Amino acid sequence: MITFDQTTKTYAGGVTAVKGVDFTVEQGEIVVLLGPSGCGKTTLLRMVNRLETISDGKIMIDGEDSMALDQIALRRKIGYVIQSNGLFPNMTIEENVMIVPDLLGWSKKEKKARFNKLMEMIGLSGDKFGKRYPHELSGGQQQRIGVIRALAADPPVMLMDEPFGALDPIIREKIQGEFLQIQKEVKKTILFVSHDIDEAIKMADKIVLLRGGELMQYDTPSEMLVRPKNEFVREFFGKDRAIKSLSLHTIQNLREIIGLAEFDEAITDTKTINVHHDLRNSLSMLLNQEAEQVIVSDDNGNKLGAITIDLVQKYLHFEIKAKPALVQKG
Ligand SMILES: Nc1ncnc2c1ncn2[C@@H]1O[C@H](COP(=O)(O)OP(=O)(O)O)[C@@H](O)[C@H]1O
């Protein structure tokens, strides 16, 4: 758990980058720090592992004042991932990943086992890649290595500063999904910086929206989309925020609450979608095909009914407003 208590940062030049911010990141949650460039996201993150000093207020990590922890204790507790992956070019992949365990004095055997386990989590062979150098890997592979390096000593807390920001959109989406899968298993307490709304909605259990160093709203993605607290939040998520919130709900949620339509056997060229898909996918399928309905099937391919634009609209108007956040992450 990380608690920010009136946390404030004024740089030597006089810029106050973070102004009296208060919020708590619960154990096992991903909290995304979101906001326009220069709003203080990186500063806020770097105060947690003391790469920046705190000017006023404090940060508590699992009940301990961050200022009271020594460097070794900090390294043990906090993994750090940055956009430019920070791998050392003259060290092998294995050496890079094992930097912190090395510092902590792990045995050779412990390190080997840990390295192989971490590589397995990202779907790369430890034997094949361990002796290679960072430049021999693709950008996506390097970024994955950056992530497992931060996980190496199994720290309870992870700080991630736009970790996937330098990757092309397709690889980024893939790594985001992969990371959510890993998080299901490792359940770290994560502060994740992003300036990308879609990424924030996808990754976050909760979002901290910042503007000029001040906290505008701290809420679940769907609360923030559906009930913005002020004009800035409303504008930031934009006019299509209702559509964006659809990605947080599945066809199954709609089925349980308002039910599906009967499918018309006479329509033969209709596509089929699995009931666990999200409503944003469903809507784009509906909009991209001529037919007025898409057939919904369960995992065994049984037809459960059909989904129509009308149904999605009905759900959007009545249910999302009443019951946000039906979908579990990951
Ligand atoms: N080392 C520094 N010295 C002085 N001002 C800084 C320093 N780092 C960041 N700033 C200023 O603090 C503000 C917040 O920056 P930053 O935390 O990097 O924002 P973000 O990560 O949201 O883009 C900006 O106005 C930036 O210019």
Ligand SMILES: [Mg+2]
């Ligand atoms: Mg930044």
